[in-house]
Amino acid sequence: MASFNIKKRTLKDGSLRFTVDVIVKKDARIIHRESKTFRKKELARTYGLKRLNELETEGVKKLKSVPISVLLDIYMGERDLWDKSGRTKQYVIKLLRDCDIAKVESNQLRTSDLIQHCKNRKAAGAKPATINHDVAYLRSVMKKAKPVFNIDANFSIFEEAVPVLNDMGLIGKSQKRTRRPTSEELDLLREALRKRQSFRPNGPTRIPYLDILEFSILTCMRIGEVCTILWDDLDEKNKTVLVRDRKDPRKKEGNHMIVPLLGESFDIAMRQDKRNAYIFPYNPRSVSAGFQRARNELGIEDLRYHDLRREGASRLFEKGYSIEEVAQVTGHKNLNILWQVYTQLYPSKLHEKSAP
Known part of the structure; x- marks a missing residue:
């Protein structure tokens, strides 16, 4: 006999989620x-009724279960999924393939298995944010196991496991990362990059590191x-450029945006x-x-290219631009993220704004 029930859950931001559990x-x-x-x-109720009808007319279809390592291999072989995975996700999935958790059957994954995996990773030196990627990307793969590969995977366990x-x-x-290069560090980097592009040319494709460095800062581009x-x-004419497929967690492709080339960035491009x-x-x-080689040679610590x-x-x-104006440059749709993550103001700069 099949039945379903609906559970309501409130997220941290106050929004609601409704989980329908179907049981036979x-x-x-x-x-x-x-x-x-x-x-x-x-929507949850409609889905529950639909599944009840399917289960009562078609019965329970037995799906095959495989070790998680096999599921990961199958996922990596599905080009429509793998090619659209970011570099970080691909790295994590390959790492998971060689972990003990990969030996667990896909339909028998338990919260205790995830806890042990996370403890192993912690013991190896991984931080909570890094381990969170393991859990999130494994969850993503297992979520696709049934609809894409017809493989039985205990995807629902993550609802219980993640809060634990x-x-x-x-x-x-x-x-929250707050690192900004100091003016002294930027001067040293410019000199090191100037030498790199002058004395270490790459033939006809010599990289103009200095121009790219300044352009990256002025345009806030990745x-x-x-x-x-x-x-x-x-x-x-308008000193703007169309940036295609800007990163957006809600939209993978087609997020084109016209960006103003402020300051000297237009001249650098031209x-x-x-x-x-x-x-x-x-x-x-x-x-x-x-950039990293120059930084390392100078002994500058904890500075990434993305910090530019x-x-x-x-x-x-x-300089006094509003948050909406800055978002036109950075491409942020969420102004809170722009303000909290990509802004680290120097208090001393406030004196310049108050100067007569």
């Missing part, structure tokens, strides 16, 4: 259980965005070689690697 019993014993979460109660892992301090969000700007996307379709036709990994984005946004705020 035989001789008072549960032989099948599944669950799915919705934003609206009516949070309470135990095994997983958590990354700490290095991946800088290296994919086309000349055709540059509007010389003096680049126009023989290529791209303004900066370089591999972003090569650019960031050159925070530097650029903070400068705009210090």
Whole structure:
């Protein structure tokens, strides 16, 4: 006999979620259980009724179970999923493939298995924010096991496990990063990068590290965005550029945005070689690697290329731009994230604004 019930859950932001649990019993014993979460109660109820009808007319279809390692291999082989996974997700999934948790059957994963995995990772030196990626990406793979691969996976266990892992301090969000390069560090980096592009040319594709460094700060762009700007996307009259597929957690592709080229960023772009379709036709990994080598040689600690984005946004705020205006440059849709994560103002700069 099949039945379902709906549970209401309130998230930290106050929004509601409704989880419908569908259960099939035989001789008072549960032989099948599944669950799915919705934003609206009516959607959960509609799904519950639909599944009841399917289970009563078609019966319980036995899905195969496989070790999680096999499921991960199958996921990596599905190009439509794997090719759209980010670099971090791909790295984590490959790492999980070699962990003890990969030996567990996909339909027998328990909260205790996840706890042990997180403890193992913690013992190896991983931080809660890093371990959180393990749990999130494993959850993502197992969620697709049934609809994509017809594999039985205990996906619903994460509803129980995640709050427990949070309470135990095994997983958590990354700490707010506040690092900005000092003016002295930037001067040293400029000199080191100047020597790198002068004395270590890469043949005909020598990388103009200095121009890219300044352009990255002035435009608040990610290095991946800088290296994919086309000349055709540059509007010389309005001094703007179309940045394609800007990162947005709600939309993977098609998030195009017109960005103003403020300060000297327009001049920097215009003096680049126009023989290529791209303004900066370089591999972003090569650019960031050159930056990292220069940083390491100088002994500058805890500075990442992405911190230049925070530097650029903070400068705009210090110059008096409003948060809405800065968002037009950085591309943030969530102004709270822009203010909390990408802004670190120097208190001493306030004196400049009050000076006559």
